[in-house]
Amino acid sequence: MTTTHRLTATGPYYADLATHLSFHGSLPERDPAWIVEAVDRSGLTGRGGAAFPTGRKLRTVAAGSRRSGAPVVVANGCEGEPASAKDRTLLLKAPHLILDGIVLAARAVGADETRLCVHEDQNDVIRTLRRALGERRAAGASGADVEIVTVPDRYVASEESALVHLLNGGPARPLATPPRPFEKGVRGRPTLVDNVETLAQLALVVRHGADWFRTAGTSDAPGTTLVTLGGAVAVPGVYEVELGMSGTELLAVAGGPAEPLQAVLCGGYFGAWLRSDRFAAVRITPRSLQTAGAAMGAGIFLALPATSCGLAETARVATYLAAQSAGQCGPCVNGLPALADALTALALHGDRQAPATIAALSPYVTGRGACRHPDGAVRLIASALTQFGDDLRRHAGRGPCAGLNRAPMLPVPAAAAGVPVQV
DSSP, rough: OSSSEESSSSSSOOHHEEEEEEHHHHOOOOOHHHHHHHHHHOOBBBBBOOBHHHHHHHHHHHHHHHHHHHHEEEEEEOOOOTTTHHHHHHHHHHHHHHHHHHHHHHHHHTOEEEEEETTTTHHHHHHHHHHHHHHHHTTTOTTTTOEEHHHHHHOOTTTHHHHHHHHHTOOOOOOOOOOSSTTTTTGGGOEEEEEEHHHHHHHHHHHHHHHHHHHBOOOOSEEEEEEEEEEEBSSOEEEEEEEEBBBHHHHTTTTSSSSSSSEESSSSGGGGGEHHHHHSSSSSSSHHHHHOOOOOOEEEEEEEEEEEEESHHHHHHHHHHTTOOOSSIIIIIIIIIHHHHHHHHHHHOTTTTHHHHHHHHGTTTTTTTSSSSSHHHHHHHHHHHHTTHHHHHHHEEESSSGGGHHHHHSSOOOTTTTTOOOO
């Protein structure tokens, strides 16, 4: 385990099975109870965004098997966040570590089926996984029977209930809950849905032990995590970092700010903005970021330069998120476009009524969808209005700012229709 290691999704390095085994060794023969107990003691939490205790999740799914049949394990390698690259990088560079985690999770909960979900347009990832599975078949190693499932590349398609719906023969759209997948998932069986990084970390915990895992991080946020550092930093990329470092230390991992900053987007497009001075002191743990009004999410941190317009950047993302709705709930179908339009009108045209419109609409959107998509979009918009309060008043009083002359910083897929472009 290293605390400041940079990973890249390009280049020749690929950990084939022989390299993987020479570095990590063979999978230890541990019984299910031992695995669950070790993961529980390690304090490992989900790395996909929710930060739920992984040991507790394993226990719950294993207990459900006594009522509803053998569980199913689903590894989520779909990276819906356009700003994130950590899962893709891990899948390309260390597929066998992920496959080990799938094998061990299945052993822990008593699963007899395992699936690995990735986006359907990621041909290089699919080829890499097929190569890794072929190596395991040739060696007679466990995990060779993991099934690769391709998922549409839409923001909400990789939500856990959407994956279950897809695996049950339906479209990849979120379902109203309860029941949650751990209660009733694939074909009605208890289903463990875990992010691929979580499963890779699980494999390391089982190999090296809970105490080893806790040698990094803090008591309430142990271990390391993969983060995607982007925006105005010297060396953007995916890094493995120790949880608990300060915001300043985190940016230093990527060479520090490339220019003066005004804010950092924490947690991706379901996260929130923090002004740069406040971010500098915050600790990089789920609890500390939440206390500061932001989020850890899937480990995405995007630095916004002082010369960019935070309102316009957020308006572009809000428009993208509105277009990514599953189209099945009123809060998304009607509410998100209206909120995005209001924020766009403020950012691009200085509409003085926009803040009141956003304040009036937001309560009718939050907490009313089948999934958390509208909640995340509203959280992002609300944080922009709070953190860029001075800009809001300038836009509403004097019209658009000079930041609109700068090229956009936050990544939005080019195919997303209707996303406003700064001029």
